[in-house]
Amino acid sequence: MTARIFPTAQDAEGAFYEALERADLEAMMAVWSEDDDVVCVHPSGQRLAGQEQVREAWRQMFSGGPSMRIRISQQVVVTGMMVEIRSVHENITVAGEPGPRPPILATNVYLRTPAGWRLVLHHASPAPAGAAAEPPAPTPPAPKTLH
Amino acid sequence: MTARIFPTAQDAEGAFYEALERADLEAMMAVWSEDDDVVCVHPSGQRLAGQEQVREAWRQMFSGGPSMRIRISQQVVVTGMMVEIRSVHENITVAGEPGPRPPILATNVYLRTPAGWRLVLHHASPAPAGAAAEPPAPTPPAPKTLH
Numbered sequence: 349m350t351a352r353i354f355p356t357a358q359d360a361e362g363a364f365y366e367a368l369e370r371a372d373l374e375a376m377m378a379v380w381s382e383d384d385d386v387v388c389v390h391p392s393g394q395r396l397a398g399q400e401q402v403r404e405a406w407r408q409m410f411s412g413g414p415s416m417r418i419r420i421s422q423q424v425v426v427t428g429m430m431v432e433i434r435s436v437h438e439n440i441t442v443a444g445e446p447g448p449r450p451p452i453l454a455t456n457v458y459l460r461t462p463a464g465w466r467l468v469l470h471h472a473s474p475a476p477a478g479a480a481a482e483p484p485a486p487t488p489p490a491p492k493t494l495h
Numbered sequence: 496m497t498a499r500i501f502p503t504a505q506d507a508e509g510a511f512y513e514a515l516e517r518a519d520l521e522a523m524m525a526v527w528s529e530d531d532d533v534v535c536v537h538p539s540g541q542r543l544a545g546q547e548q549v550r551e552a553w554r555q556m557f558s559g560g561p562s563m564r565i566r567i568s569q570q571v572v573v574t575g576m577m578v579e580i581r582s583v584h585e586n587i588t589v590a591g592e593p594g595p596r597p598p599i600l601a602t603n604v605y606l607r608t609p610a611g612w613r614l615v616l617h618h619a620s621p622a623p624a625g626a627a628a629e630p631p632a633p634t635p636p637a638p639k640t641l642h
Contacts (some may be wrong), residue, residue, distance in 0.1 A: 373629070385571075385573040385574070386573070387571055387573060387582045387602070389582075389600055389602070389620070392620075392623055392626075393581060393623060394623055395569070395571070395584075395600050395622070397571045397582070410591070414553060424532075424534055424541075424542070424544045425532075426532040426533070426534060426604075426615050426616060427532070428575075428577070428578050428606045428615075429576050429577040429578070430575055430576040430577070431575050431576070431578040431604075431606070432576070433534070433604055433615065433616050435507050435534045435536075435540075435542060435544070435616070435618075437592055449539075453536055453542050453618075455536070455602055455604075455616060455618040457532070457573075457580055457602075457604060458569075459575045459576075461579070464610070468573050468575075468580065469602060471538075471582075471600075471602040471618050471620070473536070473618070473620030473621075474539070474620075475537055475541070475542070476540060476541055478541070481551070
């Protein structure tokens with residue numbers, strides 16, 4: 349359906365959060381593996397398994413159009429042979445709200461497939477209070493003026 | 496430190512939940528990769544990264560000794576070349592409590608290493624209300640009547 353190839357897991361991750369910000373269902377699903385073995389857990393949501401459930405949840409989420417900005421911070425990356433596991437904080441600001449929401453902790457697992465790197469699992473859950481106080485790893489990093 | 500080899504990811508997962516029930520720190524850490532690239536998120540907890548943080552959290556959790564029984568249900572498994580991703584519901588009963596707690600949704604990622612299959616990531620978060628009522632992974636999915 350789509351010919352987009354992600355040469356690295358990081359590229360796939362960039363496309364994932366871009367699609368999320370743009371509420372672009374086709375761009376979002378192009379990041380996921382084409383296999384039916386995909387798993388997605390939205391914050392405080394039911395576990396979704398398989399293309400249909402995963403797609404339907406994004407479709408519903410995107411039905412209102414783009415509404416949020418996402419800044420990713422505090423990446424931790426675990427790499428294997430043909431796999432990359434990325435643990436990140438998602439700092440989400442929703443249009444019309446005064447400030448960012450409490451951060452979300454996400455695990456994203458990418459596999460290297462014949463069609464490039466693809467997402468096979470996204471597990472997101474609310475980070476505990478206090479997680480927001482950690483330094484926000486901006487790019488490029490701003491000089492630290494405190495302690 | 497330990498010579499235990501897990502020939503499959505499922506074996507490693509069995510040992511993980513056994514160590515958790517027994518509150519056995521050494522058995523628990525023997526399931527984890529020996530690399531420092533390990534990530535652990537306990538339900539509603541901070542993200543822990545690296546051997547020290549992961550071990551210290553289990554040590555604290557186990558300090559009171561064994562107190563729970565865990566039944567795993569609704570496994571969904573995604574496999575790659577040298578990786579296995581297991582998404583499960585953890586149904587935990589704590590000693591002295593009348594019934595099981597609300598289920599926990601866990602993502603466990605295992606890599607095949609020279610020392611057998613090892614855990615590199617555990618991300619657990621509370622499952623939403625109603626998750627306990629789900630049928631245990633029916634195939635095919637029930638028809639959707641609401642939307």
